[in-house]
Amino acid sequence: MGSVTLATIIASGYRSFGMPVAVLRTLAITREAVNICCKKRVVAWSCRSSHIGALNCESSRIDVTHTTCTSPVNCYPEYQRLLPCPPQNHAPRVEHLVVSEGGPVLEYICKALDLPPLFVTDLIHFGAVYYALVSPQPPPSATPEQIRIFKEVTKPSVLRKRDSIRGKTIQEAQKTFRISSVDQFVEVGTYLRVYVHPKRFPRCYEIDWNSRIIAVAESYVVLDKPACTSVGGTTNNIEESCATFASRALGLTTPLITTHQIDNCTEGCVVLARTKEYCSIFHGKIREKKVKKLYLALAVAPVPTGVITHYMRPINRSPKLISEDYVKGWHMCQLEVIECRKVPWPSTVVQKKYCIEDCGWLKEGYAYECKINLLTGRTHQIRAQLAAYKAPLVGDSMYIPAAIAEIENPGLNPFGKYKKDYTSDDEKEMAVMEWISHYGKEPSVAIGLQACQISWDDGEQFYEAGSPWWRCEEA
Structure with missing residues (x-):
């Protein structure tokens, strides 16, 4: 698996904004499962709970109508690629690893989790893989063996030998960052968090994005955001977002930048900056309460x-x-x-x-x-x-x-x-x-809420969304 091949894979990634949107197709979807493994000094634990301190997992809707097991031990789907996008989110699966053998991150994850290279490449492209120089405290679900290995790799005598953390506090070394390259080198003791099932947004592939563009200015774009989509992506999916798909629809070579958020289940006006400079300017307008939203x-x-x-x-x-x-x-x-x-x-x-x-x-x-x-x-x-x-x-x-x-x-x-x-x-x-306990789950579809107007600079810039879904004809 040479670096030239990996570079070629990344070069053909989905963030080429001019590429056509993939055709939607159903993938095999797994039952919810938890697999705990520990071998070759690899610390790995899967989690489902959304409240495990620093090791949070996304919750998602589960469709178990099509199940493909890769082994009798764990009932996961047969992994190939992240696209085409499944119509439902997979059951949550988040893996936490402590690197036992230094090398390219792609190769290590493939070996540790038994995942194909193209699938791991997709995960990295989606922003679903994170690292920290030093592992955080394991969650309560960790096994005694995993806790033993954690203590072994975080002993002061071990950490003192690592040049990469010299001059850093433990808290600084435990800060997580998104992996952006399949060739990124990870050294022994590095912590990895892999969202094997990132939160998906199938609605992105159903939208006529050009029809949702309200205005295109020199410094910004105003979008009539559809419900069931994320403005700028999530913790584990920066690919399937309004910013990415609107950028492609407009044929932009530089992706649009999120300036503010509305809930995934909400539709309506959002402003996306075309430059980092205008993003900062718009943030200033929000802080100074110069932006009005109806x-x-x-x-x-x-x-x-x-x-x-x-x-x-x-x-x-x-x-x-x-x-x-x-x-x-x-x-x-x-x-x-x-x-x-x-x-x-x-x-x-x-x-x-x-x-x-x-x-x-x-x-x-x-x-x-x-x-x-x-x-x-x-x-x-x-x-x-x-x-x-x-x-x-x-x-x-x-x-x-x-x-x-x-x-x-x-x-x-x-x-x-x-x-x-x-x-x-x-x-x-x-x-x-x-x-x-009496509250329900966050809606995964539309609710009765629309950001119908947005304006700033005393109304000099004024934009309106289209009719909300509940006013649409029944046809």
Whole structure:
């Protein structure tokens, strides 16, 4: 496996923005499984949990209708390439390795995980492989043998012999970076994290991206982002993103740059910079509150007009917990409901066309379309604030179940209007955990939310998205 061959493989990679989009085809999809192996001093553990400290794993929907086992030990698909893209995400599989034999990263991963070179090349291209000079602490699922090897390779006497970490603290040496080249050399003791099943976005291959371009300026592009897509990619997939596919649609040789985010399940206006300089300029406009965003939200119940204020728990994971009362250290969230009008509930045909999830809310024939001015920009802010008003968004599988639970049991929400008095911090924490358990999973399809307008420089730059999915014809 010579370097010339590897360079050729990378040169033909998907980030050649002029290449045609691959045809969608179903790949064999695995059952959820965990395989723990330890051989040749390789530390490897697969994980599924989304809460394992620094070793987080993505959660994803699982389709087990087609299963191909490569061995009787692990029931994984037969790996070939990452494209064509499967219509569903594979079951999560994240492998953590400690390098036992120095060499090119491609060769090491292929040998350690028994994966074909083209598949590992694709993973590196997708941004699904990370490294750190020193391994972080193993998760609770690690075996005694894996913990023993971790302690062996991180002993001070061993680390002192490594020139690569000289002058660095342990914390600095444990910082992870994305692998960008198949030829990158990894030395003994290097930590590798391999997202063997990166989160996929099949919707990218179904979109007419040229039709989603709102404006092309010298320094930026405004895109009407489709739902079920990522603006700039995820932790383990920087390939299947709006920035990449819009760049290809416009025939750009330099990829567009993300300037701000909206949720994967949300559609509407996003601004993508054409240069790093304008990306910094636009970030400055956001910080200085010179960018105004208006949203259309399709709620299951009416919402009062005017400014709504809540406080959001400052924890960087979902669901986002909201309090009606001030809580020290929590972030203030404000939005202005400009108008709220009663509209027909989306028909079965429209819901099926846009894959809207039935989240158990009792439909009454009508929904409520709200125009919202977002005054503070918090993750999930509109979704969480409207859910706190018992008016979650249509199709929002994360927040609707909790809203239903609170309606059925008004004292369930420890931060709600009918919250109970708790005798101790432990009792309050138990109530918080119980409350979180009533939330659902993050939607993998569209919800009733659109970033309908974006403007900056006092309206000098003003752009609007097309009609939201719920206004589209049933044809």
